[in-house]
Amino acid sequence: MANRLDAFRFNVSEESVAVRKVIRMGHPMLREVARPLSQSDLSSDWIGRLIEDMTDTLHDYGGIGLAAPQIAEPLRLAIIEIAGGPTRYGEIPAVPLTVFINPTIEIVDPAAHGYWEGCLSVPGLRGFVRRPQHIKVRYLDLNGDEFELELQGFLATVFQHEFDHLDGRLYIDRLEDSALLSFEEEFVRYLEPKEVPLAAAAEKEE
Numbered sequence: 751m752a753n754r755l756d757a758f759r760f761n762v763s764e765e766s767v768a769v770r771k772v773i774r775m776g777h778p779m780l781r782e783v784a785r786p787l788s789q790s791d792l793s794s795d796w797i798g799r800l801i802e803d804m805t806d807t808l809h810d811y812g813g814i815g816l817a818a819p820q821i822a823e824p825l826r827l828a829i830i831e832i833a834g835g836p837t838r839y840g841e842i843p844a845v846p847l848t849v850f851i852n853p854t855i856e857i858v859d860p861a862a863h864g865y866w867e868g869c870l871s872v873p874g875l876r877g878f879v880r881r882p883q884h885i886k887v888r889y890l891d892l893n894g895d896e897f898e899l900e901l902q903g904f905l906a907t908v909f910q911h912e913f914d915h916l917d918g919r920l921y922i923d924r925l926e927d928s929a930l931l932s933f934e935e936e937f938v939r940y941l942e943p944k945e946v947p948l949a950a951a952a953e954k955e956e
């Protein structure tokens with residue numbers, strides 16, 4: 751069996767793309783608590799292939815992060831890749847494609863700020879969610895080595911959103927006001943122009 755998998759991996763060329771289906775809100779697997787990866791998982795044949803599939807899927811769907819449960823793999827594993835540069839949230843630092851295994855979050859400062867979040871598992875919608883903006887993330891890489899990352903601002907929101915998927919949580923669970931959930935088209939037309947005053951107002955509520 752191992753030999754067959756090795757042979758298969760050997761045949762996977764750079765151009766070969768395995769886009770998996772991203773499951774959507776309503777699929778019960780999005781609501782499960784995913785299981786941690788063990789040391790033997792990390793040295794298994796399938797883990798590399800799974801990460802390749804997740805990367806191809808992320809690129810095909812055009813997201814900035816993907817958690818394994820979103821392709822119906824209930825494992826504590828997520829990938830994040832952010833081009834960085836100027837955005838409507840200011841200058842965002844780039845995050846090269848990184849694999850996060852068994853990640854945990856420590857909130858350094860609970861002061862929250864809101865962003866309009868979207869999710870590949872909740873397509874076509876945006877919702878305004880406030881989250882702590884200063885966190886520490888601990889995780890393993892594919893070799894099982896431990897890493898720590900300190901994140902602030904928009905990146906802190908992105909990481910919390912992705913890792914929520916590992917606990918069966920979607921951003922819509924964290925909406926404080928269901929009036930601040932919108933279809934993309936209506937968001938661009940009515941809400942985005944008001945975004946700055948809205949975010950400022952939400953901050954004042956704290």
Ligand code: NI
Pocket residue numbers: 868869870871911912915
């Ligand atoms: Ni998501």
